[in-house]
Amino acid sequence: MERLIVFRHVRAIDPSSSLDAIIDVVIENDRIVRLGPNVGAEAAKADWAQVIAPPPGAWLLPGLVDLHAHLREPGQESKEDIRSGLGAAAAGGFTDVCAMPNTVPVNDSRMVTEAMLSRAHEVGGPRLHPIGAITMGQRGEALTEMGDLREAGAVAVSDDGRCVTSSSVMRRALEYASVFDMPVIQHAEDHALTEGSQMHEGSVSTKLGLRGWPRVAEDIIVARDLMLAEYTGARYHVAHASTEGTVRLLREAKSRGLRVSAEVTPHHLLLTHEAVGLYDTACKVNPPLREEQDVQALREGLADGTIDAVATDHAPHGILDKHCEFAEAKPGMIGLELCLPLLLGLVEQGALPLNRLVESLTHAPSSIARLPDKRIREGARADLVLVDPEERWTIEASRLRSKSKNTPFLGRNVKGRVKMTLVAGNIVFNGGS
Numbered sequence: 530m531e532r533l534i535v536f537r538h539v540r541a542i543d544p545s546s547s548l549d550a551i552i553d554v555v556i557e558n559d560r561i562v563r564l565g566p567n568v569g570a571e572a573a574k575a576d577w578a579q580v581i582a583p584p585p586g587a588w589l590l591p592g593l594v595d596l597h598a599h600l601r602e603p604g605q606e607s608k609e610d611i612r613s614g615l616g617a618a619a620a621g622g623f624t625d626v627c628a629m630p631n632t633v634p635v636n637d638s639r640m641v642t643e644a645m646l647s648r649a650h651e652v653g654g655p656r657l658h659p660i661g662a663i664t665m666g667q668r669g670e671a672l673t674e675m676g677d678l679r680e681a682g683a684v685a686v687s688d689d690g691r692c693v694t695s696s697s698v699m700r701r702a703l704e705y706a707s708v709f710d711m712p713v714i715q716h717a718e719d720h721a722l723t724e725g726s727q728m729h730e731g732s733v734s735t736k737l738g739l740r741g742w743p744r745v746a747e748d749i750i751v752a753r754d755l756m757l758a759e760y761t762g763a764r765y766h767v768a769h770a771s772t773e774g775t776v777r778l779l780r781e782a783k784s785r786g787l788r789v790s791a792e793v794t795p796h797h798l799l800l801t802h803e804a805v806g807l808y809d810t811a812c813k814v815n816p817p818l819r820e821e822q823d824v825q826a827l828r829e830g831l832a833d834g835t836i837d838a839v840a841t842d843h844a845p846h847g848i849l850d851k852h853c854e855f856a857e858a859k860p861g862m863i864g865l866e867l868c869l870p871l872l873l874g875l876v877e878q879g880a881l882p883l884n885r886l887v888e889s890l891t892h893a894p895s896s897i898a899r900l901p902d903k904r905i906r907e908g909a910r911a912d913l914v915l916v917d918p919e920e921r922w923t924i925e926a927s928r929l930r931s932k933s934k935n936t937p938f939l940g941r942n943v944k945g946r947v948k949m950t951l952v953a954g955n956i957v958f959n960g961g962s
């Protein structure tokens with residue numbers, strides 16, 4: 530045996546296994562081999578055992594899965610690269626990260642997918658799962674070779690950053706992707722309705738004199754796509770849902786049994802357009818931060834399962850991309866290291882059941898990307914995250930591993946800290962002090 534790790538007296542929480550108990554968890558090599566009250570006592574005696582006595586009240590959760598991150602490699606490594614991005618992921622408790630294809634060049638070929646995967650293998654740590662583009666160069670016209678992308682390791686297709694606006698291209702994309710059982714992830718934005726937009730269209734955009742992105746620009750695409758998904762029978766997934774309308778449309782579609790899913794980001798669950806204040810570029814993001822009624826609908830949708838997953842939309846940008854006029858600033862905020870602590874705040878407020886939060890960051894995204902299921906049970910792969918739910922800390926740039934620090938949450942006090950992340954029994958993050 531190469532490796533023996535023993536967690537003693539930890540609260541293991543895995544809603545998909547109906548597990549919530551204070552137990553010992555024994556890991557041999559890459560697998561969980563035993564779990565139960567005191568089952569670690571014997572194993573802990575072995576002199577090669579690494580015995581972990583977690584802080585009192587600590588939780589052991591299945592490793593988190595992010596369906597939506599921008600790691601910027603290849604092409605924009607000054608913002609982030611695969612090494613720093615996976616490092617940030619590990620520090621955030623993620624064992625699996627799906628990487629969007631709006632890199633330079635775009636990940637629209639087997640070659641780019643393979644290059645990303647081989648870089649990730651060199652780096653080690655959390656697993657990288659590339660998402661291939663829907664169309665060549667994300668230009669919205671010619672479809673990519675989705676079979677090639679799938680074979681090379683892509684788990685889904687998306688033109689994220691751009692919307693597939695042509696109904697006929699979208700129809701063919703859904704049909705083609707379904708041959709390979711890949712979901713089509715849509716960045717739902719009718720560009721004709723958002724041209725020149727800087728933020729949510731509402732009272733704040735009016736006050737600031739900025740052109741707005743109205744809710745309907747998202748809703749109209751989601752409504753059309755749901756019809757196409759129904760017509761083609763394909764798997765369809767809504768990226769970063771931001772409106773009340775999207776939640777309503779999804780709820781109706783799901784009630785009729787459509788194979789559709791959706792994700793929501795922490796920032797859309799926590800902030801409104803008011804956060805933009807007087808042109809705070811840290812709050813410029815696509816889709817934009819919306820209004821109280823949208824936040825409420827998104828929270829309810831996540832709680833009742835209408836929205837399946839939480840995804841970070843980790844979108845690193847350099848200092849100069851944000852220290853400029855609002856109109857010039859790049860949209861996006863980082864999220865990998867902040868996601869869990871921020872959302873534990875919602876749990877604490879009673880706005881989201883803990884079980885739903887865990888499920889939406891583990892079982893739900895892994896089933897959408899068709900990754901091996903995340904479970905805490907005997908025989909399962911040891912993909913785990915240890916969390917101290919009581920630790921209070923302040924989000925500061927110097928504490929973040931991501932190369933970029935663009936987040937409006939700097940200075941915020943949060944409760945709950947990732948202490949350790951294991952990928953197949955390997956400790957890829959051990960810190961959080």
Ligand SMILES: NC(=O)N[C@@H](CC(=O)O)C(=O)O
Pocket residue numbers: 599631689690691716813814815816842844845860861862
């Ligand atoms: N979310 C963003 O505001 N920006 C993303 C693109 C995207 O997710 O649409 C980016 O790549 O920077």
Ligand SMILES: [Zn+2]
Pocket residue numbers: 689690691716768769815816
């Ligand atoms: Zn997007």
Ligand SMILES: [Zn+2]
Pocket residue numbers: 597599629689690842844
């Ligand atoms: Zn994105």
